[in-house]
Amino acid sequence: MIKLPDGLHPSTVELVEGFTTALAEKLRSSEIKYGWSDGWKDADWRGKCLADFNHHIDKGDPRDVAAYCAFMWFHGWQTKRLNATAQPVSEGCKWSFDDDGYWESACGGSWVFNDGGPIENECNFCQKCGGKVVLPAAPGGQDD
Numbered sequence: 001m002i003k004l005p006d007g008l009h010p011s012t013v014e015l016v017e018g019f020t021t022a023l024a025e026k027l028r029s030s031e032i033k034y035g036w037s038d039g040w041k042d043a044d045w046r047g048k049c050l051a052d053f054n055h056h057i058d059k060g061d062p063r064d065v066a067a068y069c070a071f072m073w074f075h076g077w078q079t080k081r082l083n084a085t086a087q088p089v090s091e092g093c094k095w096s097f098d099d100d101g102y103w104e105s106a107c108g109g110s111w112v113f114n115d116g117g118p119i120e121n122e123c124n125f126c127q128k129c130g131g132k133v134v135l136p137a138a139p140g141g142q143d144d
């Protein structure tokens, strides 16, 4: 039933088959326990799916995590958190200026200023991670 690519290592074949069986058994026991069927096919539960997925990561059973991975795989959804938790306040957040006029922060944010840069706008702390803004030495005249 499982289509395996040629040459897959026998140990990995065993892993895939064993895990698939374990996943199917876990899904079946949830169907019985909760009366579920194929509700995972619904297109409108992305947020809940993601929340449950993260819940199961914290809870700890890889079979549950895998079940939600399978659901998301089916829908083409990503596993990353929609509202990424803020990174802890760090020593500093390095900002760099790119040619499109954006300031990119090391923590993954980007900003545009109407006039000047972070210094001129007294932007001393990163609005995303709360770290102190660390600027490059001479970013095209932004240095003071």
Ligand SMILES: [Zn+2]
Binding pocket: 093, 105, 106, 107, 108, 109, 126, 127, 128, 129, 130, 131
């Ligand atoms: Zn930052």
